[in-house]
Amino acid sequence: MQGQSQQQAYDRGITIFSPDGRLYQVEYAREAVKRGTASVGVRAEDGVVLAADKRARSRLMEPASIEKLHKADDHVGVASAGHVADARQLIDFARRQAQVNRLRYGEAVGIETLTKNITDHIQQYTQVGGARPFGVALIVGGIENGEPRLFETDPSGTPYEWQALSIGSDRSDLRDYLEAEYEEGISTDEALGLALDTLAQSNDGELSPEGVGVATITAEEGYTERSNDEIESILDDHDLLATEGDEGDDADTGEDADAGDDTDESDDES
Amino acid sequence: MQGQSQQQAYDRGITIFSPDGRLYQVEYAREAVKRGTASVGVRAEDGVVLAADKRARSRLMEPASIEKLHKADDHVGVASAGHVADARQLIDFARRQAQVNRLRYGEAVGIETLTKNITDHIQQYTQVGGARPFGVALIVGGIENGEPRLFETDPSGTPYEWQALSIGSDRSDLRDYLEAEYEEGISTDEALGLALDTLAQSNDGELSPEGVGVATITAEEGYTERSNDEIESILDDHDLLATEGDEGDDADTGEDADAGDDTDESDDES
């Protein structure tokens, strides 16, 4: 391990290793991911659930424009955490890959194949000079040959498959919660409850329907984003529903909730 | 959070992250936006209102040449704040995108689609080396399928949808004002009053017709810039009309009103 002054000498350029074999720019990009609000993915027996913290920084902002959940193809959804504009680039890349696969092979792209297309793309930005790495992590979930699959991409370009995971702020706590609570073979509905429960851990145990996004991907229905009413009903069922007054507080206490003001926080991470 | 000397080490190049995951050049570009005079956007039930502070730095300058409001297509208007020359590049990009859409699909481009085309373009300048980010924020407003839509683009390349927003100087105060005063379902005329009222907050509560620009976008009339007479009449109605003597003062007190002189202020932000 290096002292601080030495570390500084090796973290300015993406294309160099530090003496102990680390790529600091990639590690700093992981910090950008942690600055974003959390997203959670849970694999159920018959589908995949994606849930994301979407609290707005102002009551005038349209919650729908806070992009945390994305449909990549009929059978593939993606949740992101970190630099929003970077996420959009990777989502677009994923969509094009999915389309190309349909055109070239006449069938839906595999979830693993798609994930690895994305991570290979990410890796290029960590090895070749002239660009910075992507400051975003993705949860890629979908149905492949009838089976639910759930993957993670990180700023180094490494693909991992998970039963359940979280990315973004409070990642470590949320994963502890998931490791304790997750059980194999749960239904999509149960997974949906677990995902919201997990997300609520970093919100004092409560969520408002407008402050959260939820999508399920099943073999029957493909990618489906849930309406505010559905979310409210689920939150109520799980005793996670925030009271009116809480919602405003959430927006103020969130780390990157109001970054566009005179404070020096960036507002492009959510 | 970093100390000052450490921050300096990571903000020289656009393509690197700081150890806490921040892109300083993008954050500095946001400061360029704050150095520009304010623009306001308000979404009404039947249209969108854009208003901009256009105070000239000299009585000899043609107010019409202070470019803060732009027609991007028949049904789309854009207001800007920050580096004027950068704004022109993005407006031109937006216009070409709108034309291409008409040619390729035979229909008007969607407001959201257009906004995301712009933000993807902006994002490229924050990741790939050899250029600086755009030092400008835009309000993109228009009619899509009969519905008014109102978006913001920031220097990171993130798109947000708003009911009402402000960009440029005094952004935080003006947003507080909008959050307090805005109500859903207001008419375009009411929105017009609110927009000017908000803009006047950073001008001692008064505006001169020559120092402000106003445009509305409605399904019926598309993008329409209001004449000085119309603006004067509206200002008068809202008790916002500056007296003759005030106008000259405004020009002198404005932060970037006279940047071309021997002072060291830049004059390309308005």
Place this chain on the structure above:
Amino acid sequence: MQGQSQQQAYDRGITIFSPDGRLYQVEYAREAVKRGTASVGVRAEDGVVLAADKRARSRLMEPASIEKLHKADDHVGVASAGHVADARQLIDFARRQAQVNRLRYGEAVGIETLTKNITDHIQQYTQVGGARPFGVALIVGGIENGEPRLFETDPSGTPYEWQALSIGSDRSDLRDYLEAEYEEGISTDEALGLALDTLAQSNDGELSPEGVGVATITAEEGYTERSNDEIESILDDHDLLATEGDEGDDADTGEDADAGDDTDESDDES
């Protein structure tokens, strides 16, 4: 606002913002403009007048070779201040744009269109790496649809329209003079007197015919440079004519009058 040592850290490269959102290289290019001798533009009811300080640094230099006034097209004139070689590039660019317009659309290019073509070209040099900004400002004047128009381009690439303006050295004083003396609706002849009067403010109130260039652009006669005799006559009418002895003094007292000598002043700004 930054302290001096911090400022130095952000002004070496064109492609980066300072922490307070400024582009120092563009601001330094404005200083190059101020190092050049003054040019003045005045819009009259029926035409535009351009006048420029052309004092030579030696009696052996041909005054005609001091390029401050340029014909861009039959109906468009350009006056410059700052780095002469840079000005030539922009003038050539303007001429090609005017020719292309005639060839493509069969008509004369609009003054506003031409100005914005130029400023867009200038902006590119402030955002993309590998080049410095243009160290020159231009006054673009001409007739568009029978109406006189008068524009300014600055090193940031921002276009402004004026009734009357000055660029180059003593800009602030000359503009004060113009703001005090200019009246709308004056004739081209009156504008010509005002332009020379303004220029004389930075020359002890006197000008010699050889040390000044004057051009008018009217709908009837297009771009016309005035002969020395005409200029002498106008100067005499306005009591601005320098005595023989004064002329030589002017050449010595001028800031950039003799930069090619062993002094360390550059001689390429006028």
Place this chain on the structure above:
Amino acid sequence: MQGQSQQQAYDRGITIFSPDGRLYQVEYAREAVKRGTASVGVRAEDGVVLAADKRARSRLMEPASIEKLHKADDHVGVASAGHVADARQLIDFARRQAQVNRLRYGEAVGIETLTKNITDHIQQYTQVGGARPFGVALIVGGIENGEPRLFETDPSGTPYEWQALSIGSDRSDLRDYLEAEYEEGISTDEALGLALDTLAQSNDGELSPEGVGVATITAEEGYTERSNDEIESILDDHDLLATEGDEGDDADTGEDADAGDDTDESDDES
């Protein structure tokens, strides 16, 4: 040998030699290899065995997604240690080379030829500027003309042929063990036992079936990855089977087992 301050002067760029003729970036990339979990290769009389430490950092992570063993062609397997995303690039390169060979010459690529294709590719990244070296080492094993062959590639791009070797963490200890225990002429089954025995040296002498990957390449069966059941049975035979409780401990004690948390360890090396 250089003092520390001098060393620092030569290790920032890949394209320069230090005064004593070393390429520090390549040496640092070797450190990245050592940060990854171990892989072992053993050549038997009739085949090659590859074994890899695949301990997951969370019970929710799918062990199958920890990529340490790869099929490059029917008759070629590759085990990796170090930066996972870099390994994927080299594996893809190897697969394309194998396919090209089949298409161009109508026969399977030779193991030595393939290895040298890979190392030449690696070398380019150590000599030409604008990129960093690959932070990964590979074990390439396969059948060539009926004979088992076993090669190593390192970050400098040097190919070596081995009878048995290990790469990644604890390399030095594991090689000592192999040198002591390996005997020429052993069968593939014996080699399989030796490989797991070696791997267990850095795991307190025990392995869990989920935490290890095993592949054999023989002339008859080509590349074959062993199932968890087979691995469990072999581990049991060799008295290497970890008890249930041990498995969880392993995951915690592993150096790079939980790098995604709030600690500052990277999680992309395995």
Place this chain on the structure above:
Amino acid sequence: MQGQSQQQAYDRGITIFSPDGRLYQVEYAREAVKRGTASVGVRAEDGVVLAADKRARSRLMEPASIEKLHKADDHVGVASAGHVADARQLIDFARRQAQVNRLRYGEAVGIETLTKNITDHIQQYTQVGGARPFGVALIVGGIENGEPRLFETDPSGTPYEWQALSIGSDRSDLRDYLEAEYEEGISTDEALGLALDTLAQSNDGELSPEGVGVATITAEEGYTERSNDEIESILDDHDLLATEGDEGDDADTGEDADAGDDTDESDDES
């Protein structure tokens, strides 16, 4: 004006302005011009005279190989001062431009047009990165429409027209001499005497035929270099002829006369 330490910060790269708007690399290139031996140009009523200091650094060097005077076309001559190899590039450029003009338009290129072609070429090297400016100044003289014309190009790329001028070492003194002695309407023969007289000012009032080059360009005879005998006769007529012994001294006292030795002076400027 900047202090010394600050100046140093802005003069390393050609593509940046200093805070007071200067391009230091261009100014340093002017110093390279001053390091070269002097050249003089004088415009007469019926022709142009070019004269250059060509003292050799050794008696074994062929005077003819000291390139100070160049024929660019039948009717155009060029004298240079500064970096010899750079001068050759610009002369070649000028010759190609002259040939292209003949081929394209069937007529001789204008002196002003040719000069501006050269200065535009020079300007490119002062704005775009990756190259240094040309370290040479040129005197371009010739006949255009029967009229003699005389121009100067400097390292900034600015064209000037003169009646008489000098470039290179002692420029300031020689120009003072020319300003005092030059009279309009002199004949080419008189101009020839003045040119040599001026050149002799920086040589103790004496010149040797081998140490000076003279060319005239007239409408009748075009570009003509004078033979040593002619030069000797003219020098004799003007009482400028050096005695034998003086010539050797000249070679030793010349600033750049013997730069190839163990001294640290460069020998490529003349």
Place this chain on the structure above:
Amino acid sequence: MQGQSQQQAYDRGITIFSPDGRLYQVEYAREAVKRGTASVGVRAEDGVVLAADKRARSRLMEPASIEKLHKADDHVGVASAGHVADARQLIDFARRQAQVNRLRYGEAVGIETLTKNITDHIQQYTQVGGARPFGVALIVGGIENGEPRLFETDPSGTPYEWQALSIGSDRSDLRDYLEAEYEEGISTDEALGLALDTLAQSNDGELSPEGVGVATITAEEGYTERSNDEIESILDDHDLLATEGDEGDDADTGEDADAGDDTDESDDES
């Protein structure tokens, strides 16, 4: 000669000279050559002998994979010292050049021509930016028009012809030995003995058959690598044969024999 702090200023980039006219990167690349184990070349009357120190760093490494001797064409052999991966690039380049020669001219390439092709290739990497020089020296030996020829290439790209030479570690001592012992007109068999004798100088006067490689190139037999048995027999004849126990010691004492361990020595030079 420079002081140490000054030297450091000039040795960072390959493309610049130091004030005393040296290219430090090329000199550092020569150090990389010295870090490699020795190779020896001896020219006999009827052939050329190449011998190389090939001691392995582990008993499990296949000696055949330690690449020190290469067949470039039927009649050309190459021995290398220094960076192995760089050597492979140059050998491949040499092979392609030999093939091209056969295809284009229908005959075997000349040894001198081939060597100069290689050195020209090497020189490019020392003058043009963006790459480091090759860290390897080669001995190129072969038969040209029936005559044996023996050349050296070094990192500067200079070709030398020798009667006998050594490259790599202990170069100076081995050359002294060769200069003392070599006699013109010796047979290939005698040369073979001398080559091994020389190599043994840096190994306590002993060699093991596995730790050395030998090749001869003669007009009759072309390039031929000798088998271990032949080498053992020759070593025995010359009383150079190491005892069993010595061999293991050699491997440990060799400078770069075990560089892959936790020591900080690089293992890519041999």
Place this chain on the structure above:
Amino acid sequence: MQGQSQQQAYDRGITIFSPDGRLYQVEYAREAVKRGTASVGVRAEDGVVLAADKRARSRLMEPASIEKLHKADDHVGVASAGHVADARQLIDFARRQAQVNRLRYGEAVGIETLTKNITDHIQQYTQVGGARPFGVALIVGGIENGEPRLFETDPSGTPYEWQALSIGSDRSDLRDYLEAEYEEGISTDEALGLALDTLAQSNDGELSPEGVGVATITAEEGYTERSNDEIESILDDHDLLATEGDEGDDADTGEDADAGDDTDESDDES
């Protein structure tokens, strides 16, 4: 003139001028030339003589491989001093130019034309970034229209014509000798004696036939290198022949005679 610390600031990049107008990298390249052994050129009435110091650094090195004299075409010879690998690039360039001239114009290239082709090529490497200048000087001699011509090229890209000159080490002393001894109109044989005499000045007045190379270019015989026997006979005639014992000393005392050893001298300059 600059102090030492200031000089250091301007000599790192080839593309910038120092404040006093110097190109330090070009001057440092001249130092590389001085580090090479001397070459001499003498122009006679009927031919040109080239002579070069070729002392080998080892008795085993083939003197013929020390490249100081080169045939560029039938009628053109080149002698070099400085960086050998750089010289090879320029010689190859010269040969291609000579061939192109024959193909394109059907005649032998002129000596002056060829020299200027070379110097223009050299100049490019001093102005455009990304490469260093050539560290070599050339003497180009030959017959043009029956007349002997003798030129020099230096690292700045300046061509000079000489009656007699020397390049490389001891240049200043050898030129003094030539200036004192050279007489116009001498025969080629006399010139040959003078060339060797001059070369012997830096060798204690003695030369060995193996340590020197001599070539003559005459109209009748073109380029001819002299055999060792001829050289020995000439040396004997001029009383310059070294005794046997001296020859070995020469090799040791030569500055760059043994640079491949553990000393820090480079061996690629001769």
